[in-house]
Amino acid sequence: MTDRPNRPETLIRRLGLKESVSRPVVTPIHPSVVYASPSPDALDGQYEGKTHGYTYAREGHPNADLLAAKIDMLEGGQGGLITGSGMAAVSAVLLGLLKSGDHVIGGDQLYGRSLRMMTQDLPRFGIETSLVDPTDAEAVAAAVRPETKLILVEVVSNPTLRVADMAGIAAVAKAKGVLLAVDNTFTTPIAYRPFDHGADITVHSVTKLLAGHSDVTLGYVSARDDELMDAMRVFAVTTGMTPSPNECWLAERGLFTFPLRFEKAQANAAELADFLASQPGVKRVLYPGRKDHPDHARASALLNGHFGNMVSFEIEGGRAQTNALVEAMPDMAFAPTLGDVGTTLSHPATSSHRALSVEDRAALGMSEGFFRISVGIEDIDLLKGDFAAGCAAASQI
Ligand SMILES: *Cc1c(COP(=O)(O)O)cnc(C)c1O
Numbered sequence: 001m002t003d004r005p006n007r008p009e010t011l012i013r014r015l016g017l018k019e020s021v022s023r024p025v026v027t028p029i030h031p032s033v034v035y036a037s038p039s040p041d042a043l044d045g046q047y048e049g050k051t052h053g054y055t056y057a058r059e060g061h062p063n064a065d066l067l068a069a070k071i072d073m074l075e076g077g078q079g080g081l082i083t084g085s086g087m088a089a090v091s092a093v094l095l096g097l098l099k100s101g102d103h104v105i106g107g108d109q110l111y112g113r114s115l116r117m118m119t120q121d122l123p124r125f126g127i128e129t130s131l132v133d134p135t136d137a138e139a140v141a142a143a144v145r146p147e148t149k150l151i152l153v154e155v156v157s158n159p160t161l162r163v164a165d166m167a168g169i170a171a172v173a174k175a176k177g178v179l180l181a182v183d184n185t186f187t188t189p190i191a192y193r194p195f196d197h198g199a200d201i202t203v204h205s206v207t208k209l210l211a212g213h214s215d216v217t218l219g220y221v222s223a224r225d226d227e228l229m230d231a232m233r234v235f236a237v238t239t240g241m242t243p244s245p246n247e248c249w250l251a252e253r254g255l256f257t258f259p260l261r262f263e264k265a266q267a268n269a270a271e272l273a274d275f276l277a278s279q280p281g282v283k284r285v286l287y288p289g290r291k292d293h294p295d296h297a298r299a300s301a302l303l304n305g306h307f308g309n310m311v312s313f314e315i316e317g318g319r320a321q322t323n324a325l326v327e328a329m330p331d332m333a334f335a336p337t338l339g340d341v342g343t344t345l346s347h348p349a350t351s352s353h354r355a356l357s358v359e360d361r362a363a364l365g366m367s368e369g370f371f372r373i374s375v376g377i378e379d380i381d382l383l384k385g386d387f388a389a390g391c392a393a394a395s396q397i
Helices: 008-014 040-047 062-075 086-097 112-125 137-143 166-176 226-239 245-256 258-277 296-303 319-327 358-363 380-395
Strands: 081-083 103-107 128-132 148-154 179-183 201-205 219-223 282-286 310-315 344-346 370-374
Touching (some): 081 086, 081 226, 086 179, 086 201, 086 219, 128 137, 137 166, 166 179, 245 258, 258 282, 258 310, 258 380, 310 319, 310 380, 319 380
Parallel strands (some): 148 179
Antiparallel strands (some): 201 219, 310 370
């Protein structure tokens, strides 16, 4: 090196890491966009799948692959793909697998952007959507047409936490030869594994419970069938849905504590749901683990005792009361997300469901006084104190 002192930029680029006989215990981050292959023959081998090697990060990189493999393990899937957001994963399913002339069926309370894609965007590509109540498998069966290709459902709906008739829908999908895609974001593989119950495709917003710290947006999609998976992977690579290595690494770190966080948040949710039901001005509490939940029996059969960390409740009154409740809980994050390690409170009428008319929200069971809580892992007494203050303030108006 000393003989080429006039080429510092070249030397800086070429000097690599020293080899180490010991290994890092934490996954290294691989930010490299490009990968150098030893020869054209070797590169052929990579592209033909004879050897494993990366080429260009949009086509795949180690941090995304490792995260996908870990979620595959949790879901009982294989060959899953990480995308730059949950919506990218939903898009990979809907746009990567459907074509003009196809028909798709969606749950009528899907995540807002999924609904928007199905009702606003798919029609531009000549794909029709029917929305149906997923608690009613007969309604799903009745919506199937000869050109129906796919059913997309969430196991637990947002924000009314209705539980879909997954067994009934899976039976319909099988009998009619229609693909069943399940967005498993709310339930997570701890409560429900779609592949174990007849799903063809599993989707996640990794942003939520799996990563768990509200510091990354990522998605996951996996299909049981290799051809379907290849079609989605090629579409995702072509449309640039690729996640960043840094975000994959953060999500992997979040995933280490996911089972612990989920169990704790769920235990808190069950206790908080019962507590809320005893508070002044609370009209109703929705939690699938409570006996008064309309789908409690189904949730018990489906979720194996894992009723999740989401609780919804409704208070008496209108905007004055909802403002009072939120303002009396200044330490609570009033934010329309879910799955964070900390509890977040959302108000569908002014956030996720603000585009709907008052009547349309009422039809879905949401009034102005309707709130949704994503329960976190805080001390339960602290949470009870917050909500007691909020409910008291609202009920005193
Ligand atoms: C948040 C969410 C999505 C979208 O995920 P992003 O990571 O925000 O793109 C999809 N489905 C459900 C159920 C969600 O909660």
